[in-house]
Amino acid sequence: MKINGRHYRTIWRAEDGESVEIIDQTRLPHEFETATLRTLEDAGRAILTMQVRGAPLIGATAAYGVCLALQEDASDEAVDAAIAYLAKQRPTAVNLRWALDQMRKAIQNLPREERLAAAYKRAAEICDEDVETCRLIGTHGLKIIEEIASRKAPGEPVNILTHCNAGWIACVDWGTATAPIYMAHDKGIPVHVWVDETRPRNQGAALTAFELGAHGVPHTIIVDNAGGHLMQHGKVDVCIVGTDRVTANGDVANKIGTYLKALAAKDNNVPFYVALPHTTIDWTLNDGRIIPIEERPVDEVLKMPGRLADGTVVTVEIAAPGSPAGNPAFDVTPARLVTGLITERGICEATSDGLASLYSEKK
Numbered sequence: 001m002k003i004n005g006r007h008y009r010t011i012w013r014a015e016d017g018e019s020v021e022i023i024d025q026t027r028l029p030h031e032f033e034t035a036t037l038r039t040l041e042d043a044g045r046a047i048l049t050m051q052v053r054g055a056p057l058i059g060a061t062a063a064y065g066v067c068l069a070l071q072e073d074a075s076d077e078a079v080d081a082a083i084a085y086l087a088k089q090r091p092t093a094v095n096l097r098w099a100l101d102q103m104r105k106a107i108q109n110l111p112r113e114e115r116l117a118a119a120y121k122r123a124a125e126i127c128d129e130d131v132e133t134c135r136l137i138g139t140h141g142l143k144i145i146e147e148i149a150s151r152k153a154p155g156e157p158v159n160i161l162t163h164c165n166a167g168w169i170a171c172v173d174w175g176t177a178t179a180p181i182y183m184a185h186d187k188g189i190p191v192h193v194w195v196d197e198t199r200p201r202n203q204g205a206a207l208t209a210f211e212l213g214a215h216g217v218p219h220t221i222i223v224d225n226a227g228g229h230l231m232q233h234g235k236v237d238v239c240i241v242g243t244d245r246v247t248a249n250g251d252v253a254n255k256i257g258t259y260l261k262a263l264a265a266k267d268n269n270v271p272f273y274v275a276l277p278h279t280t281i282d283w284t285l286n287d288g289r290i291i292p293i294e295e296r297p298v299d300e301v302l303k304m305p306g307r308l309a310d311g312t313v314v315t316v317e318i319a320a321p322g323s324p325a326g327n328p329a330f331d332v333t334p335a336r337l338v339t340g341l342i343t344e345r346g347i348c349e350a351t352s353d354g355l356a357s358l359y360s361e362k363k
Protein backbone atom coordinates (compact mmCIF):
# COMPACT_ATOMS: atom_id res chain seq x y z
CA MET A 1 0.00 0.00 0.00
CA LYS A 2 1.08 3.61 -0.37
CA ILE A 3 2.64 6.03 2.10
CA ASN A 4 3.08 9.56 0.73
CA GLY A 5 2.63 8.23 -2.80
CA ARG A 6 5.28 5.49 -2.50
CA HIS A 7 4.34 1.82 -2.48
CA TYR A 8 5.62 -0.13 0.51
CA ARG A 9 5.47 -3.66 1.75
CA THR A 10 6.00 -4.11 5.48
CA ILE A 11 9.13 -6.24 5.05
CA TRP A 12 11.67 -6.67 2.26
CA ARG A 13 15.19 -7.90 1.61
CA ALA A 14 17.62 -4.99 1.69
CA GLU A 15 19.69 -3.96 -1.32
CA ASP A 16 22.81 -5.50 0.23
CA GLY A 17 21.08 -8.87 -0.28
CA GLU A 18 21.77 -9.87 3.31
CA SER A 19 19.87 -7.72 5.78
CA VAL A 20 16.13 -7.22 5.96
CA GLU A 21 14.16 -3.96 6.14
CA ILE A 22 10.96 -3.48 8.11
CA ILE A 23 8.61 -0.63 8.86
CA ASP A 24 9.17 0.04 12.57
CA GLN A 25 5.63 -0.08 13.96
CA THR A 26 6.69 1.09 17.42
CA ARG A 27 7.35 4.53 15.85
CA LEU A 28 3.90 4.83 14.25
CA PRO A 29 1.76 6.86 13.97
CA HIS A 30 4.04 9.76 14.88
CA GLU A 31 7.06 8.78 12.80
CA PHE A 32 7.30 6.62 9.67
CA GLU A 33 10.67 4.90 9.97
CA THR A 34 12.22 1.75 8.63
CA ALA A 35 14.62 -0.43 10.61
CA THR A 36 17.27 -2.91 9.48
CA LEU A 37 17.45 -6.48 10.79
CA ARG A 38 20.97 -7.92 10.46
CA THR A 39 20.98 -10.87 12.84
CA LEU A 40 18.73 -13.59 14.18
CA GLU A 41 18.53 -11.64 17.44
CA ASP A 42 17.40 -8.50 15.58
CA ALA A 43 14.53 -10.50 14.08
CA GLY A 44 13.58 -12.06 17.43
CA ARG A 45 13.64 -8.67 19.15
CA ALA A 46 11.57 -7.06 16.38
CA ILE A 47 8.87 -9.70 16.92
CA LEU A 48 8.96 -9.54 20.73
CA THR A 49 8.96 -5.74 21.00
CA MET A 50 6.35 -5.47 18.26
CA GLN A 51 8.41 -3.45 15.81
CA VAL A 52 6.64 -5.96 13.58
CA ARG A 53 3.32 -7.40 14.65
CA GLY A 54 0.15 -8.94 13.26
CA ALA A 55 0.01 -12.67 12.69
CA PRO A 56 1.07 -12.86 9.01
CA LEU A 57 3.89 -10.35 9.44
CA ILE A 58 5.23 -12.14 12.51
CA GLY A 59 5.47 -15.27 10.32
CA ALA A 60 7.20 -13.43 7.47
CA THR A 61 9.72 -11.86 9.86
CA ALA A 62 10.48 -15.22 11.45
CA ALA A 63 11.10 -16.65 7.96
CA TYR A 64 13.69 -13.95 7.29
CA GLY A 65 15.05 -14.47 10.81
CA VAL A 66 15.98 -18.02 9.78
CA CYS A 67 17.85 -16.56 6.78
CA LEU A 68 19.77 -14.19 9.04
CA ALA A 69 20.69 -17.10 11.33
CA LEU A 70 21.93 -19.15 8.35
CA GLN A 71 24.37 -16.39 7.41
CA GLU A 72 26.20 -17.13 10.66
CA ASP A 73 25.88 -20.89 10.79
CA ALA A 74 24.06 -23.31 8.47
CA SER A 75 24.48 -26.42 10.62
CA ASP A 76 21.48 -28.53 11.69
CA GLU A 77 22.09 -27.55 15.32
CA ALA A 78 22.11 -23.82 14.50
CA VAL A 79 18.92 -24.13 12.42
CA ASP A 80 17.16 -25.98 15.27
CA ALA A 81 18.28 -23.36 17.80
CA ALA A 82 17.20 -20.45 15.57
CA ILE A 83 13.76 -21.95 14.98
CA ALA A 84 13.26 -22.66 18.69
CA TYR A 85 14.36 -19.11 19.56
CA LEU A 86 12.05 -17.45 17.03
CA ALA A 87 9.07 -19.69 17.89
CA LYS A 88 9.06 -18.59 21.53
CA GLN A 89 8.94 -14.84 20.87
CA ARG A 90 5.14 -14.68 20.65
CA PRO A 91 2.94 -17.65 21.52
CA THR A 92 -0.56 -16.95 20.17
CA ALA A 93 -0.19 -16.29 16.43
CA VAL A 94 0.11 -19.71 14.81
CA ASN A 95 1.48 -18.13 11.62
CA LEU A 96 4.83 -18.00 13.41
CA ARG A 97 4.92 -21.78 13.78
CA TRP A 98 3.62 -22.24 10.22
CA ALA A 99 6.34 -20.05 8.72
CA LEU A 100 9.09 -21.76 10.72
CA ASP A 101 7.82 -25.19 9.58
CA GLN A 102 7.94 -23.94 6.00
CA MET A 103 11.52 -22.75 6.43
CA ARG A 104 12.61 -26.04 7.96
CA LYS A 105 11.06 -28.00 5.07
CA ALA A 106 12.75 -25.71 2.54
CA ILE A 107 16.27 -26.31 3.85
CA GLN A 108 16.47 -29.49 5.90
CA ASN A 109 17.49 -31.91 3.13
CA LEU A 110 19.95 -29.55 1.45
CA PRO A 111 23.73 -29.47 1.85
CA ARG A 112 24.84 -26.61 4.08
CA GLU A 113 26.20 -24.47 1.24
CA GLU A 114 22.82 -24.43 -0.51
CA ARG A 115 20.71 -23.62 2.53
CA LEU A 116 21.05 -19.84 2.64
CA ALA A 117 19.89 -19.25 -0.94
CA ALA A 118 17.01 -21.70 -0.50
CA ALA A 119 15.97 -19.96 2.72
CA TYR A 120 15.91 -16.49 1.16
CA LYS A 121 13.89 -17.92 -1.74
CA ARG A 122 11.28 -19.49 0.56
CA ALA A 123 11.06 -16.37 2.76
CA ALA A 124 10.40 -14.24 -0.32
CA GLU A 125 7.76 -16.72 -1.49
CA ILE A 126 6.05 -16.60 1.93
CA CYS A 127 5.81 -12.83 1.54
CA ASP A 128 4.53 -13.00 -2.03
CA GLU A 129 2.00 -15.68 -1.11
CA ASP A 130 0.75 -13.56 1.78
CA VAL A 131 0.17 -10.61 -0.55
CA GLU A 132 -1.85 -12.75 -2.98
CA THR A 133 -3.74 -14.46 -0.15
CA CYS A 134 -4.77 -11.13 1.34
CA ARG A 135 -5.80 -9.86 -2.10
CA LEU A 136 -8.07 -12.88 -2.51
CA ILE A 137 -9.52 -12.37 0.99
CA GLY A 138 -10.33 -8.86 -0.21
CA THR A 139 -12.18 -10.07 -3.30
CA HIS A 140 -14.33 -12.46 -1.24
CA GLY A 141 -14.98 -10.01 1.59
CA LEU A 142 -15.86 -7.30 -0.91
CA LYS A 143 -19.05 -9.23 -1.77
CA ILE A 144 -20.27 -8.81 1.83
CA ILE A 145 -19.77 -5.04 1.65
CA GLU A 146 -21.35 -4.85 -1.81
CA GLU A 147 -24.41 -6.72 -0.60
CA ILE A 148 -24.89 -4.34 2.35
CA ALA A 149 -24.30 -1.34 0.08
CA SER A 150 -27.00 -2.58 -2.31
CA ARG A 151 -29.57 -2.21 0.50
CA LYS A 152 -28.55 1.40 1.28
CA ALA A 153 -29.65 4.70 -0.19
CA PRO A 154 -27.21 6.03 -2.82
CA GLY A 155 -24.20 7.66 -1.11
CA GLU A 156 -25.01 6.25 2.31
CA PRO A 157 -21.86 4.57 3.68
CA VAL A 158 -21.50 0.99 4.82
CA ASN A 159 -20.40 1.24 8.46
CA ILE A 160 -17.78 -1.35 9.37
CA LEU A 161 -16.37 -1.87 12.86
CA THR A 162 -12.91 -3.34 13.29
CA HIS A 163 -10.73 -4.13 16.28
CA CYS A 164 -6.94 -3.95 16.62
CA ASN A 165 -4.99 -3.75 13.37
CA ALA A 166 -5.58 -6.46 10.81
CA GLY A 167 -4.46 -4.14 8.05
CA TRP A 168 -1.61 -4.14 5.56
CA ILE A 169 0.90 -3.26 8.26
CA ALA A 170 -0.07 -6.47 10.09
CA CYS A 171 0.60 -8.48 6.92
CA VAL A 172 2.93 -7.94 3.99
CA ASP A 173 0.38 -5.92 1.99
CA TRP A 174 -3.43 -5.41 1.76
CA GLY A 175 -4.26 -6.78 5.23
CA THR A 176 -6.91 -9.34 6.06
CA ALA A 177 -9.85 -7.45 7.61
CA THR A 178 -8.94 -4.29 5.70
CA ALA A 179 -8.52 -5.84 2.25
CA PRO A 180 -12.29 -5.89 1.51
CA ILE A 181 -12.53 -2.34 2.86
CA TYR A 182 -9.76 -1.04 0.58
CA MET A 183 -11.30 -2.81 -2.40
CA ALA A 184 -14.75 -1.40 -1.68
CA HIS A 185 -13.34 2.10 -1.24
CA ASP A 186 -11.27 1.83 -4.43
CA LYS A 187 -14.42 0.71 -6.30
CA GLY A 188 -16.27 3.82 -5.20
CA ILE A 189 -18.54 2.14 -2.63
CA PRO A 190 -18.95 4.56 0.27
CA VAL A 191 -17.51 2.98 3.41
CA HIS A 192 -16.87 4.30 6.89
CA VAL A 193 -14.84 2.41 9.48
CA TRP A 194 -15.33 2.53 13.25
CA VAL A 195 -11.81 1.97 14.55
CA ASP A 196 -11.60 0.55 18.09
CA GLU A 197 -8.64 2.24 19.77
CA THR A 198 -7.57 -1.21 21.11
CA ARG A 199 -6.03 -0.66 24.52
CA PRO A 200 -3.48 -1.22 25.85
CA ARG A 201 -1.20 -0.76 22.82
CA ASN A 202 -3.67 1.23 20.76
CA GLN A 203 -3.15 -0.68 17.51
CA GLY A 204 -6.48 0.71 16.28
CA ALA A 205 -5.90 4.37 17.09
CA ALA A 206 -2.23 4.28 16.11
CA LEU A 207 -2.04 1.81 13.21
CA THR A 208 -5.44 1.10 11.66
CA ALA A 209 -6.33 4.79 11.68
CA PHE A 210 -2.88 5.60 10.23
CA GLU A 211 -3.23 3.25 7.31
CA LEU A 212 -6.89 4.00 6.57
CA GLY A 213 -6.04 7.70 6.64
CA ALA A 214 -3.07 7.20 4.32
CA HIS A 215 -5.41 5.47 1.83
CA GLY A 216 -8.17 8.08 2.20
CA VAL A 217 -10.73 5.72 3.77
CA PRO A 218 -13.23 7.60 5.98
CA HIS A 219 -12.96 6.39 9.58
CA THR A 220 -13.61 7.37 13.19
CA ILE A 221 -11.56 6.26 16.20
CA ILE A 222 -13.72 5.15 19.12
CA VAL A 223 -12.88 3.93 22.61
CA ASP A 224 -13.03 0.19 22.99
CA ASN A 225 -16.25 0.31 24.95
CA ALA A 226 -18.23 2.31 22.38
CA GLY A 227 -18.93 -0.52 19.92
CA GLY A 228 -21.90 -2.02 21.77
CA HIS A 229 -23.58 1.37 22.04
CA LEU A 230 -23.08 2.06 18.34
CA MET A 231 -24.51 -1.35 17.45
CA GLN A 232 -27.59 -0.75 19.61
CA HIS A 233 -28.21 2.45 17.67
CA GLY A 234 -27.93 0.85 14.22
CA LYS A 235 -24.64 2.54 13.44
CA VAL A 236 -22.68 -0.61 12.63
CA ASP A 237 -23.62 -2.67 9.55
CA VAL A 238 -20.94 -5.31 9.91
CA CYS A 239 -17.90 -6.16 12.05
CA ILE A 240 -14.78 -7.47 10.31
CA VAL A 241 -11.75 -8.42 12.41
CA GLY A 242 -8.56 -10.38 11.91
CA THR A 243 -7.25 -13.28 13.94
CA ASP A 244 -4.05 -14.83 15.29
CA ARG A 245 -5.31 -18.40 15.38
CA VAL A 246 -8.48 -20.17 14.27
CA THR A 247 -8.99 -23.71 15.54
CA ALA A 248 -10.27 -26.50 13.28
CA ASN A 249 -13.76 -26.06 14.79
CA GLY A 250 -13.84 -22.31 14.03
CA ASP A 251 -13.00 -20.70 17.39
CA VAL A 252 -11.12 -17.43 16.92
CA ALA A 253 -8.26 -15.98 18.96
CA ASN A 254 -7.75 -12.28 18.35
CA LYS A 255 -6.71 -9.12 20.18
CA ILE A 256 -8.14 -8.78 23.67
CA GLY A 257 -11.64 -7.27 23.47
CA THR A 258 -12.67 -9.02 20.27
CA TYR A 259 -14.90 -11.43 22.23
CA LEU A 260 -16.89 -8.56 23.76
CA LYS A 261 -17.46 -7.09 20.29
CA ALA A 262 -18.73 -10.45 19.05
CA LEU A 263 -21.13 -10.69 22.01
CA ALA A 264 -22.46 -7.21 21.34
CA ALA A 265 -22.79 -8.01 17.64
CA LYS A 266 -24.78 -11.18 18.40
CA ASP A 267 -27.13 -9.28 20.72
CA ASN A 268 -27.76 -6.67 18.05
CA ASN A 269 -27.95 -8.93 14.98
CA VAL A 270 -24.88 -7.34 13.47
CA PRO A 271 -22.94 -9.81 11.27
CA PHE A 272 -19.51 -10.59 12.73
CA TYR A 273 -16.92 -11.78 10.20
CA VAL A 274 -13.34 -12.89 10.74
CA ALA A 275 -10.84 -12.55 7.87
CA LEU A 276 -7.89 -14.93 7.76
CA PRO A 277 -5.33 -16.62 5.56
CA HIS A 278 -4.93 -20.41 5.71
CA THR A 279 -1.67 -19.82 7.61
CA THR A 280 -3.74 -18.76 10.65
CA ILE A 281 -5.67 -22.02 10.91
CA ASP A 282 -4.41 -24.42 13.58
CA TRP A 283 -5.59 -27.81 12.32
CA THR A 284 -4.15 -29.49 15.44
CA LEU A 285 -6.63 -27.84 17.86
CA ASN A 286 -10.37 -28.40 18.08
CA ASP A 287 -11.13 -26.08 20.99
CA GLY A 288 -10.20 -22.42 21.23
CA ARG A 289 -9.98 -22.59 25.02
CA ILE A 290 -6.61 -24.32 24.77
CA ILE A 291 -4.99 -21.69 22.54
CA PRO A 292 -1.98 -20.23 24.43
CA ILE A 293 -2.76 -16.64 25.35
CA GLU A 294 0.17 -14.25 25.53
CA GLU A 295 0.61 -12.28 28.76
CA ARG A 296 2.46 -9.07 27.97
CA PRO A 297 4.36 -6.68 30.26
CA VAL A 298 2.10 -4.74 32.63
CA ASP A 299 3.83 -1.48 31.71
CA GLU A 300 1.73 -1.58 28.54
CA VAL A 301 -1.33 -1.11 30.79
CA LEU A 302 0.19 1.28 33.33
CA LYS A 303 1.91 3.61 30.85
CA MET A 304 1.07 5.11 27.51
CA PRO A 305 3.24 6.68 24.80
CA GLY A 306 2.16 9.85 23.08
CA ARG A 307 3.38 13.00 21.35
CA LEU A 308 3.70 16.36 23.10
CA ALA A 309 2.76 19.62 21.44
CA ASP A 310 6.46 20.27 20.67
CA GLY A 311 6.64 17.00 18.74
CA THR A 312 8.56 15.01 21.35
CA VAL A 313 7.32 11.45 21.80
CA VAL A 314 7.20 10.47 25.47
CA THR A 315 5.75 7.75 27.67
CA VAL A 316 3.63 8.78 30.66
CA GLU A 317 2.23 6.90 33.65
CA ILE A 318 -1.57 6.75 33.61
CA ALA A 319 -2.45 4.54 36.59
CA ALA A 320 -2.54 4.84 40.36
CA PRO A 321 1.08 4.46 41.50
CA GLY A 322 1.74 1.03 42.97
CA SER A 323 -1.42 -0.67 41.70
CA PRO A 324 -0.82 -4.05 40.09
CA ALA A 325 -2.01 -4.74 36.56
CA GLY A 326 -2.66 -7.69 34.25
CA ASN A 327 -2.22 -7.79 30.50
CA PRO A 328 -3.68 -10.78 28.63
CA ALA A 329 -3.09 -9.82 25.00
CA PHE A 330 -5.71 -12.00 23.26
CA ASP A 331 -9.09 -13.57 23.88
CA VAL A 332 -11.04 -16.33 22.18
CA THR A 333 -14.36 -15.75 20.46
CA PRO A 334 -16.35 -19.00 20.32
CA ALA A 335 -17.30 -20.09 16.81
CA ARG A 336 -21.04 -19.76 17.59
CA LEU A 337 -20.62 -15.95 17.70
CA VAL A 338 -18.93 -15.78 14.29
CA THR A 339 -21.12 -15.22 11.22
CA GLY A 340 -18.47 -16.39 8.79
CA LEU A 341 -14.79 -16.82 8.05
CA ILE A 342 -13.46 -14.88 5.06
CA THR A 343 -10.52 -16.81 3.60
CA GLU A 344 -8.54 -16.73 0.37
CA ARG A 345 -10.69 -19.65 -0.85
CA GLY A 346 -14.03 -18.03 -0.09
CA ILE A 347 -16.35 -17.50 2.86
CA CYS A 348 -17.41 -20.38 5.10
CA GLU A 349 -19.21 -21.06 8.34
CA ALA A 350 -17.06 -21.04 11.47
CA THR A 351 -17.45 -24.78 11.95
CA SER A 352 -15.39 -27.90 11.28
CA ASP A 353 -17.58 -28.64 8.26
CA GLY A 354 -17.33 -25.07 7.02
CA LEU A 355 -13.54 -25.09 7.13
CA ALA A 356 -13.40 -28.60 5.67
CA SER A 357 -15.58 -27.43 2.75
CA LEU A 358 -12.82 -25.00 1.76
CA TYR A 359 -9.77 -27.03 2.82
CA SER A 360 -10.79 -30.60 1.99
CA GLU A 361 -7.11 -31.66 1.84
CA LYS A 362 -6.86 -31.07 5.61
CA LYS A 363 -9.71 -33.44 6.45
Ligand SMILES: CSC[C@@H](O)[C@@H](O)C(=O)COP(=O)(O)O
Pocket residue numbers: 053054055056093163164165166167170171175176177203241242243244254255329
Ligand atom coordinates in the same frame (compact mmCIF):
# COMPACT_ATOMS: atom_id res chain seq x y z
C1 LIG B 1 -3.97 -9.66 10.01
S1 LIG B 1 -3.39 -9.61 11.59
C2 LIG B 1 -4.62 -10.31 12.64
C3 LIG B 1 -4.22 -10.26 14.05
O1 LIG B 1 -2.87 -10.57 14.17
C4 LIG B 1 -4.54 -8.89 14.66
O2 LIG B 1 -5.93 -8.73 14.67
C5 LIG B 1 -4.03 -8.85 16.07
O3 LIG B 1 -4.70 -9.16 17.01
C6 LIG B 1 -2.62 -8.45 16.22
O4 LIG B 1 -2.18 -8.44 17.53
P1 LIG B 1 -0.76 -7.84 17.85
O5 LIG B 1 -0.59 -8.11 19.33
O6 LIG B 1 -0.81 -6.40 17.53
O7 LIG B 1 0.25 -8.60 17.03
